[in-house]
Amino acid sequence: MPADDVRRRTLALAIAGALVVLAVALALFRPAPAAGPPLPTPSGASDAPTATQPIRSASASADAAPGTAPPAETDTPEAGGTPVEPPATIPPAGPSEVPDEPVAPPAPPAPPLPEFPETLRGQDLTVVPGAGPNVALTFDAGANAAGLAGILSTLAAKGVAGTFFLTGNWAASNPQGVAQIAAAGxxxxxxxxxxxGFTGLAGDAILNEVRSAEQAILAAGADPRPLFRFPYGERDARTIAAVNALGYVAVRWTVDTLGWKGTSGGASVQSVADRVQAGLQPGEIVLMHIGSNPDDGTTLDADALPQVIDRIRAAGYGFVTLDALLAR
Known part of the structure; x- marks a missing residue:
């Protein structure tokens, strides 16, 4: 081989070797490339969460069977929702934390039920037995109280005590009237x-009528026991037995003044006094009324009362309340 060819071949090999060395050096000392966005992956191929995929709890992922849909998301911290605060619990107050409350005194016991003689059972009395020359003035109250002030004034002025039969409704509507009656003795x-009317009432209705009135009158400050008068005077053996069983003796009247009819019904002050005089007898029970006539507004019983008392006394009679029945 000529010397010139050898030299060219040797130079080419030297250059090629230098290039190889340079390439190796560049590969060893090349800096790492800057981090870029992640390469896309096929849908569903990654288990890593993304910005729109909430992180499920480990227990929820473990409970899901392969190939089944994951459980519905719940609003829990693990599901990426708003944490739900557990309901606040208030610890029970200790003895020192309970405020002292006033303790109401026990209600006083009801007054003992007055008893009536067995000889009065089964009767609706029309006179006071054994009362002698005495008259019992009685006043029914079931409507208004128009005549009450006049009646109480007359009784006080004449020194006479009477018996007042009150309905529970009247007592509830006129508690001051009940108090005035009781305070006057x-x-x-x-x-x-x-x-x-009682004869058309069943036993439970009779019980309710009697007991409700009793409670209303007691609440107003008076005790009606054990005296009862049937509304309209309507009674029979059954209803008398029913009120007796409730602790009451039934009391009717000897004479009704009919003052409740008013002048529009033909009554007058004189007719009221005359009827009382005509029925005068030992133990006479006189029926009068507190309320006014609904048509003419008259209060004939209240107006006639002074004359009634004077004529009874002039005949030699005195006055008793129906408590005289209980003294036998």
Whole structure:
């Protein structure tokens, strides 16, 4: 081989070797490329969460069977929702934390039930047995109280005590009237709650009428026991037995003044006094009324009362309340 060819071949090999060395050096000392966005992957191929994929709890992922849909997301911290605060619990107050509350005194016991003689059972009395020359003035209250002030004034002025049969409705509507009657020393009695005819009432209705009136009158400050008057005077053996069983003796009347009819019904002050005089007898029970006539507004019983008392006394009679029945 000529010397010139050898030299060219040797130079080419030297250059090629230098290039190889340079390439190796560049590969060894090449800096790492800057981090770029992640390469896209096929849909569903990655388990890593993305910005729109909430992180499920480990237990929820473990409970899901392969190939089944994951459980519905719940609003829990693990599901990426708003944390739900557990309901606040208030610890029970200790003895020192309970405020002292006033303890109401026990209600006083009801007054003992007055007893009546067995000889009065089964009766609706029309006179006071054994009363001698004495008259019992009785006043029914079931409507208004128009005549009450006049009646109480007359009884006080004449020094006479009477017996007042009150309905429960009247007592509830006129508690001051009940208090005035009791404060003046008069006897209070039961005239039912709503003033119905009793013979058409069942046993439980009779019980309710009597007991409700009793409670209303007691609440107003008087005790009606054990005297009862049937509304309209309507009674029979069954209803008398029913009120007896409730602790009451039934009391009717000897004479009704008919003052409740008013002048529009043909009554007058004179006719009231005359009827009382005509029925005068030992133990007479006189029926009068507190309320006014609904048509003409008259209070004939209240107006006639002074004359009634004077004429009874002029005939030699005195006055008793129906408590005289209980003294036998």
């Amino acid at each position: 008069h006897r209070v009695a039961n005239h039912s709650m709503t003033h119905p």
